[in-house]
Amino acid sequence: MALLEIRNLHVSVEGTEVLKGVDLTLDAGKVHAIMGPNGGGKSTLAKVLVGDEAYEITEGEVLYNGEDILELPPEERARMGIFLGFQYPVEIPGVSNTYFLKAAVNAIRKHHGQDEMDAMDFLQLVKERAKRVKLDESLLQRPVNDGFSGGEKKRNEIFHMSVLEPKLCILDETDSGLDIDALRIVSDGVNAMRSEERGFLVITHYQRLLDYIVPDVVHVFVDGRIVKTGDKELAKQLEVEGYAAFEAAAA
Amino acid sequence: MEAVAQKTSAYFDEFGSRQQAGGQWCADLQRQGIEAFERQGFPGPREEAWRKTNLKPVTDTHFRLAEGQGAAPQGLVARLNEVGDCYRLTFVDGRFVADLSDLAGLPNGLTVTPFSEYKAQAPDRLVAALGSRASVDSHPFVALNTAFFVDGAYVHVARSARIEKPVAITHIITADANGQAVYPRLVVEAEEDAEVRIIERFIGDNETTTLVCPVSELSAAAASILDYSRLQQDGSNTINIGTVNLASQRNTSLRGAFVADGAKLARLDLIADLEGEGGEIDCNGIYLTDERQFSDFHTWFNHRVPNCYSRQRFKGILQGRSETVFDGLVKVFEGAQKTDAVQENRNLVLGKRAFAHSNPRLEIFADDVKCTHGSTVGELDEEALFYLRTRGISVESATGMLTLAFAGEIVDMFRVPAVRDHVRDVLMHRLGVADINVGAIL
Numbered sequence: 001m002a003l004l005e006i007r008n009l010h011v012s013v014e015g016t017e018v019l020k021g022v023d024l025t026l027d028a029g030k031v032h033a034i035m036g037p038n039g040g041g042k043s044t045l046a047k048v049l050v051g052d053e054a055y056e057i058t059e060g061e062v063l064y065n066g067e068d069i070l071e072l073p074p075e076e077r078a079r080m081g082i083f084l085g086f087q088y089p090v091e092i093p094g095v096s097n098t099y100f101l102k103a104a105v106n107a108i109r110k111h112h113g114q115d116e117m118d119a120m121d122f123l124q125l126v127k128e129r130a131k132r133v134k135l136d137e138s139l140l141q142r143p144v145n146d147g148f149s150g151g152e153k154k155r156n157e158i159f160h161m162s163v164l165e166p167k168l169c170i171l172d173e174t175d176s177g178l179d180i181d182a183l184r185i186v187s188d189g190v191n192a193m194r195s196e197e198r199g200f201l202v203i204t205h206y207q208r209l210l211d212y213i214v215p216d217v218v219h220v221f222v223d224g225r226i227v228k229t230g231d232k233e234l235a236k237q238l239e240v241e242g243y244a245a246f247e248a249a250a251a
Numbered sequence: 252m253e254a255v256a257q258k259t260s261a262y263f264d265e266f267g268s269r270q271q272a273g274g275q276w277c278a279d280l281q282r283q284g285i286e287a288f289e290r291q292g293f294p295g296p297r298e299e300a301w302r303k304t305n306l307k308p309v310t311d312t313h314f315r316l317a318e319g320q321g322a323a324p325q326g327l328v329a330r331l332n333e334v335g336d337c338y339r340l341t342f343v344d345g346r347f348v349a350d351l352s353d354l355a356g357l358p359n360g361l362t363v364t365p366f367s368e369y370k371a372q373a374p375d376r377l378v379a380a381l382g383s384r385a386s387v388d389s390h391p392f393v394a395l396n397t398a399f400f401v402d403g404a405y406v407h408v409a410r411s412a413r414i415e416k417p418v419a420i421t422h423i424i425t426a427d428a429n430g431q432a433v434y435p436r437l438v439v440e441a442e443e444d445a446e447v448r449i450i451e452r453f454i455g456d457n458e459t460t461t462l463v464c465p466v467s468e469l470s471a472a473a474a475s476i477l478d479y480s481r482l483q484q485d486g487s488n489t490i491n492i493g494t495v496n497l498a499s500q501r502n503t504s505l506r507g508a509f510v511a512d513g514a515k516l517a518r519l520d521l522i523a524d525l526e527g528e529g530g531e532i533d534c535n536g537i538y539l540t541d542e543r544q545f546s547d548f549h550t551w552f553n554h555r556v557p558n559c560y561s562r563q564r565f566k567g568i569l570q571g572r573s574e575t576v577f578d579g580l581v582k583v584f585e586g587a588q589k590t591d592a593v594q595e596n597r598n599l600v601l602g603k604r605a606f607a608h609s610n611p612r613l614e615i616f617a618d619d620v621k622c623t624h625g626s627t628v629g630e631l632d633e634e635a636l637f638y639l640r641t642r643g644i645s646v647e648s649a650t651g652m653l654t655l656a657f658a659g660e661i662v663d664m665f666r667v668p669a670v671r672d673h674v675r676d677v678l679m680h681r682l683g684v685a686d687i688n689v690g691a692i693l
């Protein structure tokens with residue numbers, strides 16, 4: 001059974017159809033990359049997968065481990081192991097990064113019938129994971145993303161992911177705004193988490209990320225659809241040729 | 252022809268027929284109170300300052316002075332400990348109760364006395380202070396309180412005395428006061444260079460409809476520090492209409508922490524007078540309403556002299572179908588140059604049918620001043636809510652976190668640690684997040 005199976009997904013926002021029949025199958029252990037021009041609907045797909053109620057699903061199914069998740073609220077999906085690293089992480093003044101994560105970890109543990117995590121163990125885990133993505137420790141006590149630089153926000157998303165240890169990791173342009181060092185650190189963070197039981201859906205505009213996080217499958221996403229699927233060579237081809245050929249085909 | 256009897260108010264008649272209650276020493280003042288009330292009457296709906304406050308529950312009934320004194324139930328007595336270790340003065344249904352008070356070991360320089368201790372005579376300085384700030388002609392409810400108070404709390408801090416442990420004055424309303432009125436009164440005087448923390452608190456039975464009408468006058472002499480916390484946590488059927496006067500002198504630091512959480516109808520008129528150069532009055536407040544509660548803060552901050560500093564930061568959190576008013580004035584008098592005044596009112600409307608009125612006002616008669624005001628009424632940030640939920644946090648917890656974060660900015664400003672902790676507890680209880688570990692996010 002696939003980790004994630006998207007079947008003929010149609011989604012509208014404010015009366016306009018944004019996703020026009022998406023099909024995608026992601027097996028555990030695999031990394032899929034999604035590339036495509038601005039406004040094609042990549043972030044929409046990511047947000048629909050984690051349950052953003054702003055979007056109206058008009059047709060199709062999304063199965064996670066064989067279970068239809070489209071009726072589930074975002075928190076349920078998160079507890080089942082679905083994670084989205086946001087393209088634009090949200091600032092939350094007044095809520096400390098650490099305590100927010102602690103509430104998240106414990107909500108997830110509770111869902112799996114586990115006890116709350118011991119405060120000391122939690123602190124240790126958090127520090128270790130922060131180090132892994134070279135997140136400055138001072139950012140742990142700061143309010144979530146509040147006043148973080150663009151790069152810090154992205155790193156914070158990867159940090160959250162490495163603490164929460166989800167099964168399906170969706171990363172929406174986590175590489176945008178990162179310099180080459182940060183890109184390497186973030187990629188290392190992701191690669192450290194690659195495993196047989198975990199799947200990644202990595203949305204990006206740039207081939208260079210895929211030099212670090214080598215994908216098993218590459219999808220070209222244009223105008224609400226996947227118009228071509230291939231291996232990592234496809235990403236290289238896109239880098240050279242651009243999306244023009246696909247955009248013409250989609251129109 | 253028969254003489255037509257002049258129509259007098261029920262309160263006037265009650266005053267005439269009642270036993271002398273407040274002690275001989277204040278008999279004249281009480282008479283002035285009822286006369287002033289008779290001249291003014293209750294405010295009408297067309298009076299600008301009262302337009303949004305529905306006084307019908309007050310004016311439709313005659314609330315007679317609570318004559319007896321109910322026994323405070325254990326549940327309410329236990330709450331006396333919620334604000335930590337204090338010198339404690341406790342009143343039940345308006346009257347002092349020695350058994351619930353604790354004035355052991357008062358340090359030198361601190362006087363804490365219930366008015367009822369004074370019979371024929373009271374200290375001159377109390378007689379002089381009482382009513383000097385809250386004048387009977389300025390406000391009908393001040394007049395009413397002045398006519399009817401039967402007891403009160405007098406706190407005096409001598410020159411250069413530094414009192415660290417707070418003085419808590421608690422008013423408990425019991426079921427025995429149902430349908431009746433209670434008139435709490437507080438006078439606080441901090442002499443030059445003194446320092447003191449005062450907590451005034453209102454709690455009571457939830458089923459009881461009582462008119463609580465408190466008047467508090469606090470004045471801080473030059474270079475003193477006065478910290479005042481007012482926690483209105485009355486029972487849910489109570490009406491609390493009160494006034495607070497704060498007055499600062501040269502280089503005084505006067506801080507106020509205001510919480511309005513209880514009562515079905517609550518209004519506080521806060522008058523702050525900056526009367527000495529270099530004085531500072533810094534007030535932070537939070538109001539929490541649910542169901543059909545109504546809560547109203549009216550403020551008048553008067554910069555009467557140059558070089559003073561004032562802050563008003565009030566936040567509201569509205570649930571259910573509740574309604575709130577914040578109407579605040581900063582007035583800079585002629586010649587009060589270099590005034591630095593900030594007024595902020597922010598409201599978080601959680602209830603779909605809740606409604607927050609926010610009305611900041613500036614009246615400035617000097618040209619070299621720094622005055623700003625801000626006012627917002629908004630809902631929870633949907634994006635933030637969604638973000639938290641995508642990390643596994645429930646809607647309830649996420650709402651609680653965001654709301655606590657909103658309130659935290661104010662609560663953090665409260666200076667008395669026990670008050671700060673207590674208000675956090677109140678918030679968490681209110682928001683139904685007491686079971687999750689979000690308290691520490693504040």
Ligand SMILES: Nc1ncnc2c1ncn2[C@@H]1O[C@H](COP(=O)(O)OP(=O)(O)OP(=O)(O)O)[C@@H](O)[C@H]1O
Pocket residue numbers: 013014018036037038039040041042043044045054087
């Ligand atoms: N909440 C929304 N309300 C209105 N329109 C939306 C909303 N979300 C997305 N859209 C629209 O849907 C389309 C797809 O947007 P989306 O953000 O999914 O594209 P994208 O592929 O992620 O683009 P980019 O590469 O620039 O991030 C755009 O036209 C966008 O304006």
Ligand SMILES: [Mg+2]
Pocket residue numbers: 042043044087172173
């Ligand atoms: Mg996008």
